[in-house]
Amino acid sequence: MFQRLQTKLTVLYAGLFALALSLVAVTVYVAIASNAQRTVRQELAASGTVFDRVWALRTQRLQDGADLLSRDFGFRAAIATHDRPTVESAIANLRQRLGLDLAFTVGVDGDVTGVDPARLDLEKLWGALDAEDGAQGVFAIDGQPYQLISAPILSPTLTGWIVFAARLDEPEMQALEKLSAIGLDAQVFDLRGGKWISADHGPANPALTAFVGQAMHDKVSEPRMLRGGADSLVLVKPIKALDKASGAALVLRYPMAQAMAPYRPLMGAVVIVGLIGAALVAAASWALSRGISKPIVALDEAAQRLQRGEEVIVEVTTRDEIGRLAQSFNLMAGEIREREAEMTRQALHDGETGLPNRRALERTIEGRLTGIGANQQVVVTAVGFDRFPQVRAAIGYELATELVAKLGQRIMDIAPGAMVGRLTTSILCVISDNDDLDAVLAIIDSVLPQLEAPILLGGEPVDVHITHGLAAASVGELDAARLIERALIALDQARAAHKKIMAFDAEAYGDPAANLSLMSEMLEAVRSGALYLNHQPKLDLRTGAISGVEALVRWNHPTRGFVRPDLFVGMAEETGHIRALTDYVLAQAIEDQAQLRAAGHDVLMSVNVSGRLIDDADFARHALAKVKAAGARLCFEITETAVIGNPDVALGVLERFADAGIAVSIDDYGSGLSSLAYLKQIRADELKIDKAFVMTLESGGKDALLVKSTIDLAHSLGMKVTAEGVETREGLAALQLMGCDLAQGYFVAKPLGLDKLVAFLGEWSIDLPAEAPARKLA
Amino acid sequence: MKRIVLLPMVALWGGHALAGDFTTTVRGTDGKPVPDAVVMVYPNGQPTKGPIKFPWAYRVAQQNIQFSPFVLVVPVGADVSFPNLDKVRHHVYSFSAGNKFEIKLYGREENRTAKMNAAGVAAIGCNIHDQMVGFIRVVDTAYAGKTDANGVVTIQDVPAGAVVAKVWHPYLRGMKNEKTLTTTSLPAGAAREAVSIELRAPAPH
Numbered sequence: 012m013f014q015r016l017q018t019k020l021t022v023l024y025a026g027l028f029a030l031a032l033s034l035v036a037v038t039v040y041v042a043i044a045s046n047a048q049r050t051v052r053q054e055l056a057a058s059g060t061v062f063d064r065v066w067a068l069r070t071q072r073l074q075d076g077a078d079l080l081s082r083d084f085g086f087r088a089a090i091a092t093h094d095r096p097t098v099e100s101a102i103a104n105l106r107q108r109l110g111l112d113l114a115f116t117v118g119v120d121g122d123v124t125g126v127d128p129a130r131l132d133l134e135k136l137w138g139a140l141d142a143e144d145g146a147q148g149v150f151a152i153d154g155q156p157y158q159l160i161s162a163p164i165l166s167p168t169l170t171g172w173i174v175f176a177a178r179l180d181e182p183e184m185q186a187l188e189k190l191s192a193i194g195l196d197a198q199v200f201d202l203r204g205g206k207w208i209s210a211d212h213g214p215a216n217p218a219l220t221a222f223v224g225q226a227m228h229d230k231v232s233e234p235r236m237l238r239g240g241a242d243s244l245v246l247v248k249p250i251k252a253l254d255k256a257s258g259a260a261l262v263l264r265y266p267m268a269q270a271m272a273p274y275r276p277l278m279g280a281v282v283i284v285g286l287i288g289a290a291l292v293a294a295a296s297w298a299l300s301r302g303i304s305k306p307i308v309a310l311d312e313a314a315q316r317l318q319r320g321e322e323v324i325v326e327v328t329t330r331d332e333i334g335r336l337a338q339s340f341n342l343m344a345g346e347i348r349e350r351e352a353e354m355t356r357q358a359l360h361d362g363e364t365g366l367p368n369r370r371a372l373e374r375t376i377e378g379r380l381t382g383i384g385a386n387q388q389v390v391v392t393a394v395g396f397d398r399f400p401q402v403r404a405a406i407g408y409e410l411a412t413e414l415v416a417k418l419g420q421r422i423m424d425i426a427p428g429a430m431v432g433r434l435t436t437s438i439l440c441v442i443s444d445n446d447d448l449d450a451v452l453a454i455i456d457s458v459l460p461q462l463e464a465p466i467l468l469g470g471e472p473v474d475v476h477i478t479h480g481l482a483a484a485s486v487g488e489l490d491a492a493r494l495i496e497r498a499l500i501a502l503d504q505a506r507a508a509h510k511k512i513m514a515f516d517a518e519a520y521g522d523p524a525a526n527l528s529l530m531s532e533m534l535e536a537v538r539s540g541a542l543y544l545n546h547q548p549k550l551d552l553r554t555g556a557i558s559g560v561e562a563l564v565r566w567n568h569p570t571r572g573f574v575r576p577d578l579f580v581g582m583a584e585e586t587g588h589i590r591a592l593t594d595y596v597l598a599q600a601i602e603d604q605a606q607l608r609a610a611g612h613d614v615l616m617s618v619n620v621s622g623r624l625i626d627d628a629d630f631a632r633h634a635l636a637k638v639k640a641a642g643a644r645l646c647f648e649i650t651e652t653a654v655i656g657n658p659d660v661a662l663g664v665l666e667r668f669a670d671a672g673i674a675v676s677i678d679d680y681g682s683g684l685s686s687l688a689y690l691k692q693i694r695a696d697e698l699k700i701d702k703a704f705v706m707t708l709e710s711g712g713k714d715a716l717l718v719k720s721t722i723d724l725a726h727s728l729g730m731k732v733t734a735e736g737v738e739t740r741e742g743l744a745a746l747q748l749m750g751c752d753l754a755q756g757y758f759v760a761k762p763l764g765l766d767k768l769v770a771f772l773g774e775w776s777i778d779l780p781a782e783a784p785a786r787k788l789a
Numbered sequence: 790m791k792r793i794v795l796l797p798m799v800a801l802w803g804g805h806a807l808a809g810d811f812t813t814t815v816r817g818t819d820g821k822p823v824p825d826a827v828v829m830v831y832p833n834g835q836p837t838k839g840p841i842k843f844p845w846a847y848r849v850a851q852q853n854i855q856f857s858p859f860v861l862v863v864p865v866g867a868d869v870s871f872p873n874l875d876k877v878r879h880h881v882y883s884f885s886a887g888n889k890f891e892i893k894l895y896g897r898e899e900n901r902t903a904k905m906n907a908a909g910v911a912a913i914g915c916n917i918h919d920q921m922v923g924f925i926r927v928v929d930t931a932y933a934g935k936t937d938a939n940g941v942v943t944i945q946d947v948p949a950g951a952v953v954a955k956v957w958h959p960y961l962r963g964m965k966n967e968k969t970l971t972t973t974s975l976p977a978g979a980a981r982e983a984v985s986i987e988l989r990a991p992a993p994h
Contacts, residue, residue, distance in 0.1 A: 084916050091884030166884045167914025167922045168959065 016307060020300030025293035032285040039281055047270040048236075048244065051193065055234040055246040058191040058263050062248065065187065070147060070160060073175045076109045077162035081173045087166040090116065098124050102173075112178045113157065116164065118171035139254040140172045148251040149201055149259035152176060156201045156210045159253050179210055179259075193270075195263050199250070202227075202258035209262075223247055223262055234263075242267040306333045310340055317344050364416035367432035369495065372440050375430050376491035379442065380484065387446040388483040392455065393498035394422070395506070397476040399437030410468045415439065417466045418475060425458050438502065440495060448483040448514060455479050455512055478505045482515040526578070530588050533566065533579055537595045542566050544599045545762035548771065549617070549733060550754045552747045555779045557772055559615030559646065560607075561755065562600040563762045564592065589621045590630060597634055601641040603765050612772045617646040617676060625649060626660040635671050646674035648699065662692055669694050676733070681721065690728060697753075698725040702736025705756070709741040719749045726750065744780035809978040812943040813970065815936050815956055818987050822940025825860035826958040826986065828970070830932035830944055834953040836908075837931040840864070848872065849913065849923055851879050856913060856923025860959065865929050868902040880916035885909065888927060910966070912959070922991070924959045949977040962987040 080086055080101070089097035098116060102125040106114040115125030121137055130153050139146050140161050150159040157176040164171045177183070184197040191197075199210045200223050207224045209216070222237050226247035234246040243266040250259040306328065313323040323344055325337040359371035367375070379389045396402065396415070403411035419431045419439055428444030443451045455462075465472035480502025484494045497515040504520070505513035536542045546560035566574040583589045597618055604616040624630045638645055647668060665675055676697035677690070681704055690698075700721055707714045718734070725732045734746045737756030746754055763771055815826040841864035850857045852874040863869055871881050871892055882891045887907025905911060908929040915921035926935075934942040954970035961968060963986075972982045 082919070088882075088884060092889070165914070165919070166912070167919070168912040170884075 015304065017297070017300040017304040020303065021293060021297045024296035024300075025289060028292040029285075029289045032288060036278075036281050036285055040278060043274045043278070044267075044271065047274060048267065051244045051265045051267070051270045052234045054191065054193045055195070055244060055263050055265060058187075058193075058195055058197075059246050059248050059261075061190050062187060062197075062261055062263070065190065066158075066250070069158070069177065073109065073111070073158075073160040073177065074145070074147070074162070076105060076111075077160050077173050077175050080105050081162040081164045087164060087170075090118075090164050090170055091166045093122075095124055106175075109175070111175050113152065113176035114174065115176075116171050116173050119169055120171075122171070135254055135256075136174075140174070142254075146172075146253060148253035149179065149199070149257070150176070150253035151201060151203065151257070154203075155180060156199050156259060181211060184211075191263075193265060195265055198262045198264070200260045200262055201252070207258075207260070219245070219262070219264070223260055227258060227260055236267075237264075244270075303333070306337060310337060313340060313344070317347065322348065361433040363412045364419060364433055366416065366419045366439070367430065369432065369434055369440075372430070372432040372434070372442065372495065373491035375442055376494055380486060380491065383446060383486060385486060388448055388485050389494065390443040390445060390448050390451045390481060390483045391494050391498045392441040392443065392451065393434060393480040393482075393495070393502040394418070394439040394441060395478050395480070395502045396437040397478055397506070402473075406468065406473060410473075413468055414466055414473060414475075417468070418462075418477070421462065421466070425461060426454075434495065434499070438499065440498065448481060451483075452481060452512060452514060455481075459511060478502055478510070479512040480505050480515065481513070526582055527586070529574070529579060530582060530586050532568070533583065534588060534591055536566055536568070537591055541569065542592075542595060542599075543764075544596065544603060545764055546603065546616075546768045547755055547762040548760045548768070548775075549615075550743075550759045550777065552743075552751055552754055552779065555777045557612075557614060557759075557775050558753065559617055560768065561617040561619070561648065561762075562596060562603065563619075564596050565762075584621050584623055589623055590627065593618075593620060593624055593630070594633070597637060600645065601637060601643045604643050604645075605641065606765060607769065607772070610769045610772070612769065613644075614772070615644055615646055615674065617648050619678065620647045620649050622650050622661075625664055626657040628660065628664065631664045631667060635667065635673075638671065638673060644672075646676050646697065648676040648678040648697075649695075650678045658692070665693060665695075669696075677730075679735075681717070690724075695730055697731045697733055699733045699735055699755075700751075702756070705734045705736040705742060705746070706738060708734075708745050709739060715745065715749075718746070718751075722749050722751055740780060747780055807977060808946045808948050809975060809980060810943050810945045811932075811947045811952075811954070811972070811975055811980045811982075812941065813936070813954075813956065814981070814983040815940045815942070815958075816983065816985050818985055822936070822938070823958060823986060823988065824936050824938050824940060825858070826936045826940065826942070826956050826961075827860065827862055827926045827928070828934055828936070828942050828944060829928055829930050829955045829957065830947050830975075831930050831953040831955075832932070832948045832975075833951050836929035840866075841928075841931045843933075849925065850874050851881070851915070851921070854915075854918050854921060856921055859923055860935055861923070861925045862933050862935050863905050863925060863927055864931075865905065865908045865927055867905050867927070869905060869925060870900050870902045872900045877917075879918065879921070881913055882916055883911040883913045883925075885911040888925070910957075910959070926957060947975055947980075949975050954982070956984055956986060958986060958988065960988045960991055962989050 083101075086098070086101050088094075089101065102114045102116065105111075113126055115123055117123055117133075117137060117140060119141075121133060123131065123133065132151070136150065139148075139150070144163055145161060147160045148158075149156050151157070156179045158179055160175045160177075161172045163169050164173055179199040184199065187197045188195050200207045200220075201210065202208075207220050207227070209220070218237065218239050222235075222245060226235060226245070227249060230249075231247060234244045237243050237245045243264050245265075246263040248261040248263070250261050252259045306325075309325055310333075313325045316323045325340050327334050327337045327341070359367055359374070361368045376389055376391065383389060396418075399411070402414070406414070415433065415437070419433065422429065422431045422439065422441055426441070426443070430442040432440050432442075434440045445451050445454065463475050463477060465474050467473075480498050480500065482494055482497035482501050484497075489497070500520055501513055501515035504516055505511070533542075543565050545563045545565050547563060548557045549559040549561065550556075551558040564576060564580065566576070566579060568574045580589075580592065583592045600616050600618045604614070607614055607616075620634075634647075637643075649665075668675055674696040675694065676699055677693065677695045678699050679701045680698050682701040698721070700718055704714050704718050704721075708718060722732045731752040732750075733753040733755055734742075734751050735755050737743050737746065737754040737758045739758055742756075743754055743758055760771060811828075811830055813828045815823045815828070817823050843862065843864065845862075847861065847863045847867045847869045848871075849861050849869060850872045854875060854877070861869065873879055873896065878896055880891075880893050883889055883903075887909055888903075888905050888911035890903040890911075892901050892903060905925060905927040908927050911925040911927060913923045913925060926933075932944045932947050934944050936942045951974045952972065954972050955967050956970060957965075957967045959966060968984070968986055970982055970984055972980065
């Protein structure tokens with residue numbers, strides 16, 4: 012309901028006080044009202060008693076007068092003898108003496124003397140007088156209530172009655188009112204024709220009239236409250252009526268407003284004091300709650316600011332709970348800030364070297380990217396330690412990390428404006444302050460010697476070999492992560508190209524994501540027949556005959572066109588799809604060989620088998636079964652470097668191939684890290700010398716020497732030697748002279764489709780350049 | 790003289806077939822016998838012509854500050870004596886129309902008379918003693934009498950034939966304190982009637 016604590020407290024306190032005051036006021040009012048009412052009741056009761064007494068005295072006085080007259084002999088004689096003038100004079104005399112309003116006689120025969128009989132309801136009067144001796148009570152004369160007193164006239168028998176009447180009108184009632192201590196209103200009501208009518212000439216009061224009727228009916232003797240309009244206490248005293256059918260009542264009335272009037276100033280004072288008190292309490296509780304809520308409001312605001320990450324300190328003004336709360340809040344806020352800073356630092360820094368981490372680098376790049384102009388670039392360099400695992404193995408983990416940190420420091424020293432961070436264990440990242448890629452390339456090139464100077468670790472110099480991959484991006488081109496990624500790719504590209512510095516080559520990188528889809532397309536091609544085999548003939552240098560062919564897989568992509576074999580074969584190797592590809596090649600090669608046989612050409616069919624499949628026992632089982640079933644004569648050309656996966660399994664498989672009569676050839680010998688240990692272990696039938704050696708053979712020098720010694724080595728291990736990439740007759744001749752067994756290359760023949768191969772084989776003849784000198788060796 | 794001659798004649802006639810005794814018993818509405826009730830019989834509804842004489846004394850004594858008897862029946866024109874038997878004096882008066890008189894302050898043994906001139910009632914009182922009230926019933930018929938303590942009165946020798954009979958009592962509620970009896974004719978011989986009357990309480994003194 013209330014959003015503010017201050018309002019809440021103020022309303023609560025002020026409300027409670029107002030409630031208490033209201034109760035006091037109500038109590039006071041009720042007490043006063045009941046007291047006033049009691050006073051008025053007592054006064055009314057007293058006035059009623061006084062009235063009774065006054066009435067009795069008056070009645071007695073009149074009665075005495077009437078009695079006196081009725082006993083007077085002369086008067087009686089006058090009455091009995093119907094001496095009217097005497098009677099009238101006697102009555103007038105007494106009326107004057109007693110101060111009466113009316114006096115008259117009524118004879119038993121109904122004869123009235125002393126008053127005009129027309130003014131009276133004689134029948135009623137006579138009946139009342141006859142019914143009771145000494146009848147008295149209220150009786151209406153001329154429509155006005157009179158108090159009537161009667162006395163019988165006996166002479167000696169009843170001859171009539173003397174009647175005295177006193178008016179009960181306003182002057183009479185005013186006299187009664189004056190007797191009361193309080194300002195009463197006295198009226199006489201009489202029952203006329205079933206209705207109670209006031210003797211007053213004032214305006215009729217229907218409520219009072221009804222009230223009197225009810226009170227008379229209920230015979231109430233206590234004062235009662237007359238509600239409606241102005242409340243008043245009313246005492247209705249029945250007065251004896253002369254005749255039983257009539258009724259009369261004295262009504263004493265006292266307005267409560269008049270009774271309450273003396274207390275009105277008191278009530279006013281109570282209300283005013285209450286209002287002042289309530290205002291004071293409201294003001295005081297407002298001030299008090301302000302004192303309480305102000306620091307809380309300040310804390311609330313501070314907490315909200317803290318939530319928004321602003322730096323806040325709440326002013327501590329008091330030493331109470333709220334003060335301590337504020338103190339605690341400040342401490343907490345400080346700790347939160349520290350923790351946040353530490354977390355930020357940890358989040359953005361490399362724990363080992365203290366250099367900014369990848370996230371920090373990305374943030375900085377993002378910042379730069381939004382800050383540079385249209386023709387500016389953000390240049391990022393990935394600086395990779397060469398052969399880091401080896402270095403780490405040599406100097407230990409701790410020192411290797413230190414080496415990285417020191418190199419970072421060195422870069423910062425050389426290029427103070429650049430930001431240096433650590434991307435991976437062995438790769439640092441530099442964000443240049445220079446915005447031109449070529450300029451950065453030039454700078455790195457110029458400071459390379461400085462960068463690669465040995466670093467002192469524990470007093471000992473350690474060589475530093477690093478490679479730089481650079482990438483740049485302009486506004487809206489790349490996001491930070493992509494840019495770093497490109498620098499890392501550039502690093503890989505530089506390493507692959509054996510260069511120290513290289514910028515990202517998008518063309519060379521190609522579209523790796525598209526390459527991935529190439530694989531599913533390749534598998535589809537296996538099924539659809541888009542793949543096919545070409546065969547490159549192998550020339551037996553001793554016989555001059557084509558003794559074998561190498562089956563080479565080709566792919567004519569429906570949309571991409573001719574796909575380079577080294578691309579999709581390499582990818583198939585990397586992505587685990589080589590098995591499917593090899594299965595296809597193997598099956599196709601067996602089929603092609605069968606066709607060649609059918610054409611009358613029995614040639615050894617060489618199939619390239621990836622080193623990754625050599626330790627695959629399932630593939631081996633499958634291949635063996637196929638070869639056996641077809642009765643094919645095959646040679647598996649295995650890239651020597653690829654054998655290194657699981658040597659024990661691989662060697663066992665090769666053994667099984669050999670046992671099955673499948674020749675094994677070591678492919679591309681000399682291009683990788685050729686291991687003599689493998690040459691010793693592998694039971695191979697053939698060694699193929701990499702074309703890199705063969706193509707430069709005729710220029711003489713080291714290559715010729717290497718080829719010659721390799722041929723000799725192979726021969727001594729019991730293997731034939733095939734030279735690849737033979738493109739000239741001179742090369743062929745040199746190989747022949749060196750004792751090479753087989754030659755393969757454009758000079759002999761390009762890879763040919765099956766039809767062309769059949770034709771080629773049919774037409775084949777060669778005049779070998781030299782006699783086979785190696786025959787002696789064989 | 791004439792009277793002496795006539796009386797035996799009337800008695801003779803009454804004693805024979807043409808006259809009888811009329812006995813009336815008067816009771817109040819409460820059933821109690823009412824004494825001092827006066828029964829008057831008018832043969833043929835006519836007052837008696839000629840002088841009337843009743844056998845009782847025409848006398849109202851004052852004794853023990855009371856009139857005695859309370860009710861006295863006298864014929865019209867009778868002189869009623871008021872002997873004072875008390876030691877105190879009395880002032881006897883009557884304001885009754887036709888029979889108005891006043892006998893002032895006479896002492897013991899003093900015997901004074903007043904003449905009753907008109908048929909009707911003379912209510913007598915004493916101006917000194919208010920409680921003293923008495924009644925003299927002045928009648929114009931020879932056939933009248935008042936009830937004794939048992940409320941019984943017998944009027945002798947009333948001529949047979951049509952009669953008007955009335956009962957009067959000073960406190961009887963009715964016109965002139967009278968009530969007409971139901972008997973309208975009398976046979977030769979005895980006749981009876983019992984009448985009930987309503988009495989008013991006497992005025993206090």
